[in-house]
Amino acid sequence: MSDRETVDFLAGVPLLEGQDEAGLVELARVMRRRTVREGEILWRQGDDAREVLFVVDGAVSILLEVPGNRTMEFGRVGRGQILGEIAVLDGEGHTTSVRVLETATVLALGRSDFAALLAGQHPTAFRLKRRLVALLTARLRNQLRHLAASLGGEGDGLPAEPAPALAGLEPCGPPDSRYVRRMATFHDFDSLALWGFLTSGKYVQCPPGRTLVAEGEPPAAYYLTINGAVEKVLVRSDRRIRVGLAGPGMAFGYESLIDGLPSPVAAVSRERALFLVLQRDVFDELFYKENAVSRVFLEAIQRDLLATLRRTLRPCARLAASL
């Protein structure tokens, strides 16, 4: 594969769409090409992550290892797709194992070079960050589809109209800023930009047991839990499974605002709760602008998606082991 062919390949990778020619040439220069053979294990679940891989040709299988020495196939990845980004981004071990199905060519990009691509305030970095967030959202939907399929039965159906985001929620004042700064989600954010994000929406509270988002509902708002906790649940026939718990610093309801698809889960307050709510217009402004506040916002969404992806695997493992 010549340097020119590598650049042409990268130009066709959906995640990198919009990168200029000079950027792609530079990227190609720091990537390493490898051929991996059928049956080879590229990494095991829990292994440290040193690089992301772009698949040039061939196919690999994504496997969740669950207790009882069993595996569950989560999907297959082929030309133009990326692997390993979750562990590279959050610095924890790989969430799944990867096995080569058909002998493949991959391009490896080291952790620091991948981080460099995402850094900075220039438009290319913002575009890449948004695509990455969309990719992580797609990964989350895929995991939730597997969970829902394990439950069997049908969802509760689509409501005709989206519920207004703030309907029935009691407005309240903002939380103590010192408290918010101590949340792990916001530790290392620039104070001014974080303040810009936290003052963009409205603060509301609700009692336990309130359905805030229905599964299958069209997009309505981004909710950030400040106090209390919200259960994310899937319901199929008479089976109900909690796929996550959004406590302080965790968000919910936003997947639909990113990809325009119906909400993949329902969200119900488990404790009395206080939220920051960003309605669609505010969400879009923060998501698509390219300034310091938007950078904090995109980073917060990315962190939330990474944590949610890891947590959603836990009920997947429980269900897979019980089948």
Add this chain to the structure above:
Amino acid sequence: MCRILAYLGEPLPAQHLLFDTDNSLVRQSYSPRMMNTFLNLAGFGMKAWDPASLRPEDPFTYRVTTLPSFDRNLRFMASKLAPTCLVAHVRGVTYSGEGVVADTNLHPFQFVGTRVALAHNGHLRQFPSMRYSLVEHVEPALAQHIEGTTDSEWIYALILSQLDDPYGVPETRELADAIANALRILRRVRAAHGIDTSSPANICVSTGRAVVATRFSFDYGWYPPEDEMLETDLPFVSLWYAIGGEYTMRDGGWRMTVGDLPRSVIIASEPLTSDSSSWFEVPEYSMLTAELGPRGLEFETRDLDV
């Protein structure tokens, strides 16, 4: 905040649970993986039931306020003990003048003459203001046994007081109901005192034949301003379990063997290995029950709505 461990199943050297794995309970005293800002240096305690021992219904008991990682006596004993049931605990207290490091505050608690032992990972916020409202819910004879200053010992006395016979061996179902009833009483007393901030109650109770554990918190996600425990509490206090045939080292890693029917279970605040792929996370707001029955280990998870 603390770390807890319970084991029920085939005889297993205690050393494997306490020392041998790369995230063993003793390691969790000085390097817990799932607590960012807190260590568990205020003592170690253990109850271990061995059917081959003298008076097998009584557990072997060891509790010290020293650091378990430097405790040679503990290492020697752990290498000789192979219990079928074990409850162990490393204690953490706030880094302030209010924390009392004393042997009377060490878990697991077991009053003289009773058959139930308890270890607790969590804390009831504003406990001093609600403590004496619990008196009316605790059997006077049991209240007389309370020696220490912890909320955990009161929770223990409260649970015992919900049993038909606090000095007998309760059925697993009765023990589970007693824990749920005790949590309901605590919720009512908290409400009466206007206490509405996060108070984790990961409780582990055992009779030597059964283990009941909760992953639970009152008012999760609400904190008093400037609370120093906040950093530790923000994630829901963790609890995991591994279930299978026997816990053994195989292919370089510790894991449960796979069998037709489960025979052993480990319940722990954190997986005992850095590789958590052989562990299940206990869902938040739930209760686990495990019992050694005639057909092996009977195990159940259920939602805890109190």
